[in-house]
Amino acid sequence: MPKITLPDGSAREYENPVTVMDVAESIGPGLAKAALAGRVDGELVDSSCLISTDADLAIITERDTDGLEIIRHSCAHLMAQAVQRLFPKAQVTIGPVVENGFFYDFAFSRAFTPEDLQAIEKVMGDIVKENLTVERSVMSRDEAVEMFKEKGEDYKVQIIESIPGDEDLSFYRQGEFIDLCRGPHVPATSSFKAFKLTSVAGAYWRGDASNEMLQRIHGTAWGSKKDLKLFLQRLEEAEKRDHRKLGKHLDLFHFQEEAPGMAFWHPKGWSIYQTVQRYMREVQDKNDYKEINTPQLVDYSLWEKSGHASKFSDEMFSVESENRMYAIKPMNCPCHIQVFNQGLKSYRDLPLRLAEFGSCHRYEPSGSMHGLMRVRSFVQDDGHIFCTEQQIQAEVADFMTLLFAVYKDFGFDEVILRLSTRPEKRVGSDEVWDKSEQSLKDALNATGLPWELVPGEGAFYGPKIECSLKDCMGRVQQCGTIQVDFSTPGRLGAQYVAEDGSRQEPVMLHRAVLGSFERFIGILIEHYAGAMPAWLAPEQAVILNITDKQSNYCRNFEESLKNKGFRVSADLRNEKIGFKIREHTLQRIPYLLVVGDKEVEKGTVAVRKRGGEDLGAMTFDEFCTLLNQDVASFGRGA
């Protein structure tokens, strides 16, 4: 006689053991129809799960995050079934849920085409109409291996054989299709209301580049057609914001074949770049960093000493000259240590914070490049803090504060923190790694913010905190980092004289707030959809005359604004005002200043914001005040 307690606190008693679906039905037919699964005493189960003892139960529907995940996971099965109906020789592998959807990897003799995708989607629709019941079953490992061997599913056999332990495995069957799965799943194939296959691409078996390539089909699935539509609209919006597209439309930068992965910055793009750099320089100055600059070419031997050559030689550009091998610097740290090493340092000099807008070149694999986001030539807002072990925590904490403030100025309020710990390939003793990881953990805890542990993802010389920001599309972008390094200073002979007169090796903290200017500007472009806040906008205002009569007045106004340090221009072309407004609005210029006879007479300009808002007539001083305020607010609250 199970007593079922529902989330609202109400309880129901049943005479016999009941399934989740039974409970849903007893509550109402609407709920029964919507029920996808249940959460019994906190654990997700199928709707067919039998409850025989008193329990807390929540019925999961598409409205729950869990419900959506179940739909997506089940949709992966649905797709696999459709694929195998169309292509019986395609072998199934894995099909997990991802953000907004799912994918399934197939081993097949050829690549799937967009037409295949359409056909698959159609068969998926057929299976939904067939309303096949999804049934869970349990099998021993041997039985399962036997079954999949018979079906010729070599990959499934491998998967089952690699699952540790020897408990029985659960399987889900719908019609002729059966797949190994932990579940839970939807009760029947009629549960799908809105899905779409979005793309097909190669993916390595088990994520290992030395393995064969499978065919990965991505799909998206939602609880309702409306949600699917909203999602597709969001994709469209993201496409419109693509920094590569906007970079061209707004004339910010370009790429060309002769310099793959290296941006040609145009005047407007470079203006943004310079503004960001000036800002960072100011922030660094205020925070007691000393800016330096180090060579682009450095003898290869330095990279061998630092340990980079042995790990990254394939990705370093090198230059031979006068029988010497140089590397074009792929990073700045070894050079910063050279600066530290000049002159004997005392503990009194620590912490010593060196900063450089360091131009770096890396031969990134061709397939990894992506607009400004991943390039072969970039400039880091790099910095290295030389300090003692005792100073690490305070330095990391200060850095985090600085980073939060900078992100806020750029209009990013949400920061996501992750700690990456020792990778397999690394230098330094475990003891040193213990120490480094602990100091970062302490610093993270001190921020009071949540953080995530990512084991094995640290740099080869030390663990790191990665700081990601969330842009206005909800996308997470990794930008800042701070890394503890107990190894490299020693390798490159950095020392300081301690209080007791002994020679000690300093700890080095590698840190960057923006990461690279290129990538960060790419993120900014997409975040603002090209409509940069006034402080960053390459052109802050443009003055538009209505007829030639006002040209001189416009030129004078422009000149006066320029003298105040604003980035403005005048558009005195013989064009209609509507045309000029349209053009400069499309160029996302924050303020359009219209001048006709009325304005000349009164000594004003008519101010229009790029969004279309009319701010009315303003005098020169009034407009300067407005623009100054706008610029001073940075991107906060934008």
Next chain:
RNA sequence: GCUCGCAUAGCUCAGGCGGUAGAGCACUUCAUUGGUAAUGAAGAGGUCCUCGGUUCAACUCCGAGUGUGAGCACCA
């Protein structure tokens, strides 16, 4: 780097079952001096990514290369 796709005017893109190409915007010129998202007309603009192959003939078909897109792998 891997799988698959793509590469045509400055930009966005059409096009042709193999016979050297077209639109809109931009550009130039002329007319127009017009008050808040496109004034009208005319003109100019292309080695159809590169190199090979097939063919009487290749921008089109085939192969390779380069770049690029999606995804995978990589990311000091």
